[in-house]
Amino acid sequence: MPDSNSLKKSPSLDKWISIVSDGRVLIHTGKVDIGQRISTALAMIAAEELDVDISRIDIARTETGVDPDEGITSGSNSMEEAGNAVRAASATARRHLLSLAADALGVDVSTLEISDGLIQSRGTNLSVTYPELAGDQTFGIDVDPEAPVKDPATYGVVGKPVVTRGLTEIVTGQPHFVQDMKMPGMLHARIVRPPHYKARLKSLDDSAAERITDNGCEVVRDGSFLAVASADEFAAVKAAERLFESSDWDLGEGLEPQDIFERLVTNERVSLPVVDGVPQKEVVKPLASPPGDAAATLKARYEKPYLMHGSIGPSAAVALADGDKLTVWSHSQGVYVLRASLSEALGMEIEDLTVIHVPGSGCYGHNGADDAAVDAALIALAIPGKPILLKWTREDEHAWEPYASCMAMDLTASIDGDGKVIAWSQDTYSDTYGMRPRPEPGGAGPARLLAMQYREEAVTPLVPQPNMSRHAGLHRNLDPLYSFENKRLVKNLVRDLPLRTSALRTLGAFANVFAIESFMDELAEEAGIDPVTFRLNHLEDQRAKEVLQAAADKLGWGLRCQKDEDGALHLRNTKTFKPMPRSR
Amino acid sequence: MTKISLKVNGKMHEVECDPATPLIYILRNQLELVGAKLGCGLEQCGACAVMVDGEHVLSCVRAASEFADAEITTVEGLAKDGKPSALQQAFIDEGAAQCGYCTAGLVVAATALLEKNPKPDDAEIREALHEHLCRCGSHLRVLKAIDRVIQGSASHA
Structure with missing residues (x-):
């Protein structure tokens, strides 16, 4: 199998598979369900390689400190990473269990056959089950990436229709989402948002805040981070409205109405030439005059507006502060990444933090999930001992989630008399697509988290550096599929644009491809x-x-x-x- | 705080609440029926749909007290004897959900439609569902699931 980061980080087989005494098999993974149902695919792979009926395969919720760290669930990497890891782990477990069975039954391993976790020796009445072999022992071995896997021609599960995981619960209305969680003593929380990004809280009307607390609601304030919590959800909704009405905000200079596409091409920017899909730390050459043999030279500008993820269920999280420990239930795409940034942001030891994945609404990239988790964490720390279910409102989601950046693509090309492209130039202008809260030197993780900008000790939002990887970020697919001899490709990471941006499906790719293909026409x-x-x-x-x-x-x-x-x-x-x- | 009586999925419940509380909070929090989802809180997305006296109703704005004495059915109430209804089973068989957050609302809307009109034509189905937003794009499979039920009932007729 290909080199696996997932297995390098978590080599032990016990990290991936547990045989449970009742004959069920629990698969652990770092990749999470975000609407794409990776859990169904992983269950199929495990069922196939382990020879266990798929109805007896469970996929664990990803929990930091317990389940494998597989980074972020994004970029269509889950089958390649978790799929291959679970396949190798299942094949390793099967081989190991067969060898244990041969010893236990006193037969040659070549006589053994497996059906739904029952191992039988051909031509005898000797048999033993997976749970009998496993007992209360762990495997105690590493996953062998070269363990023999099944020939796809013999597959009985993979490639056949199965009912997707969780679908029956969803269709019959059973609890499934983080928004559905209920815990004893739980409080419902809402954030009181500033009127806009740059507004800061000047003062609160104390008497109004008192009336809210007299009414059984808690008010949490940390600088301009303002929230309410109540055992009654509707009381929290009303309290948030009242608190906003009684709050006084410094609006600063506000947000200037400007043509965003004008700003894209005139603002300060980092410009880098792109060669073979890779940005180069070199000076950009100016656009040359059309070649002498040009029969025609065309120019065109293509534009893409800001896009929101617009998940149908606004982001949410549950958090509980208990003594020195903080647990967060989140629909984040990367629970380990979020934990690391939470640790840095909150000044807490990583061992004192647990992040557990619970599905949220469909996720098409970096939406409000991580920010909602931080919001819930801050409220939970202010109200220790009580689980806090923080739900973003529709307005929160639409106004405060990180959008996909607006983009402008300027193209110029010349063709010769035979209709051959003899010069091609594209400048792509965009904000960043990379604001997931990855912990990086210099506090880059916390500087990407929304609430951190509003706390008393505010963190300045991160100024993103250009992504220099091949076909990444805003320059994904900027280098066209077509073979042109004379290409000038420029990535322009534009500064000081008005809205928060981060990853949305395919990042810059579809705008670049739209521009290229439209221009080809x-x-x-x-x-x-x-x-x-x-x-x-x-x-x-x-x-x-x-x-x-x-x-x-x-x-x-x-x-x-x-x-x-x-x-x-x-x-x-x-x-x-x-x-x-x-x-x- | 006032006491109100609600009949939900055939059972009477007495709840104490602010009479202005939208129905969805009572269903989800007091009655622990979390099938109806809060999507927008503005009656614009359909995720919170329930049936009231057989009519398709959005539960995120209108006060629970408006529904005293009415027969409320949530998506949880559609299953019979612990088995999904024919329509719910059709959603499962067609894989008619991606993330599933909007799905319960769609199941309720389609159930309300089929109870009134067991053989709706395509335009009637689209009309009944058109206010239900799905950001993942499950609509075509939802139409297939409804079609499966219509065809199924036709073959049994």
């Missing part, structure tokens, strides 16, 4: 060449060519385009271009 039209042919003329990658050709064939593209007498392209043969059939 412009160029094809200018060249008077069918846009599919124009693309094929600029592709060297065989797989890409075949994909494009297959897509064109499926769409009945073929002879769709013809030139009229003036050389303009027109669609023809449109009968072959059928709309997609309705799915029901």
Whole structure:
């Protein structure tokens, strides 16, 4: 199997698999359910490699200090990382259990067969089960990444339909989400948000705050971080509204209305040339004049606005401070990463902190989950001994979550008389996509957490550094799939933009690809060449060519385009271009 | 604080609350029926849908006291003898959820529709569900699940 970071961090088999006495198998993973149902996929893999019925495989909630640290659940890496790790762990466990069975039964291992955790020796009535072999012992061995795995041709579970994990509970309304948690003595909390990012709390009307506390609600204030908590959820909702009405905020300079796309290209920025998808620490060359043999030179600007994740359930978290310990239940995509940043932000020892994953609403990148966890933690520390269920409101989620950045893409290209691209330039302008609370030197973790900016000892928001990885962040797919001889590609990380930004699906990729493909259409039209042919003329990658050709064939593209007498392209043969059939 | 009586999933409950408390908080917190979800609190997303006297009602704004004497059915009340209803089973069979946060609302809305009109046409289904937002994009599978129930009841007729 490929080199596995997951197994390097957690080599012990016991970190991944526990055989439970009732015959169930508990799989541990650091990858979490965020709507994509990775737990179902992992259960299928474990069932397949362990020869245990999938109904008896459980997937543990990821808990720091207990389950493997697999970083962040993002970037479509979960099957590659957790999937391969669980596969190797299950194969290792199966081999180990077979060897224990051979010893226990006094037979050769080659005579053994497994069916749903029952190991039998062929031609005898000797058998033993997984729990009998495991007893109360742990495995005490490491996962062998080379342990033989099954031939996919023999798969009985993987590739076959199964009911996804949790779906029955969801459809019948059973508790499933962090928002559904209920604990004895639990208080419901809401945040009283500033009117805008830059506003700071000047004063609270004491008599109003007293009325709120007399009413059985707690008020938590730390600088401009303001929250209420109550055993009654609706009382907390009303108290938050009243507290806001009786609070006085310094609005500072406010937020200036400006054309965001103008700011993108005029603000201070870090500009880096991109070569082979990788930003270079070099000076950007200015855009050259069109080559002498240019038959035409086109320019275009493409823009993408800020986008919100807009999860249908606003972010939430439960936190409980008990003595020196703090436990947080969160729908964060990275419980270990969050724990490390919480430790730094709160000045607590890492061993005193536990973060446990509980599903939230669908997550399409870095939404408010981590920020809500910090909010809940701050309230819990102020009201020790009581579990705090903090729910963001719809307004919180829409106004305060980290958005996907707005972007502008400036393209310039020249074609020669044969319709070949002989110069290509793209400048992409964007804010960062990398504001997950990763602990990094200089307090970068806490500086990415929303509440930290509003506490009495406020932390200045992080000024992000450009991501220098290949095809990462805002320059993902900036380097086009097409082969152009004369490319000038520039990543521009723009400073001082007005909104918080972080990861949303594919980061900068789809805006870059939209710009590239839209511009290819412009160029094809200018060249008077069918846009599919124009693309094929600029592709060297065989797989890409075949994909494009297959897509064109499926769409009945073929002879769709013809030139009229003036050389303009027109669609023809449109009968072959059928709309997609309705799915029901 | 006042006492109100609510009939939920066939059982009477006496609860003490601020009479202005929206129904959803009573259902989720006092009665521990967490199937209805708080999505927007503005009657705009549909995640909090319940049935009241067979009608599709959003529970996040209207006060619980408005529903005294009414028959309230939540998504938990649709299962019979611990078994999911035919529609719930169809949602499961079609995998008609991604994250599932909006799903209970959709199940309730579709149940309310089918109780009134067992064979709705496509336009009627879309009309009944159009206020239910799903950010993951489960809509087409939801339509398939409803279709499965309509086809199923047709074959049994």
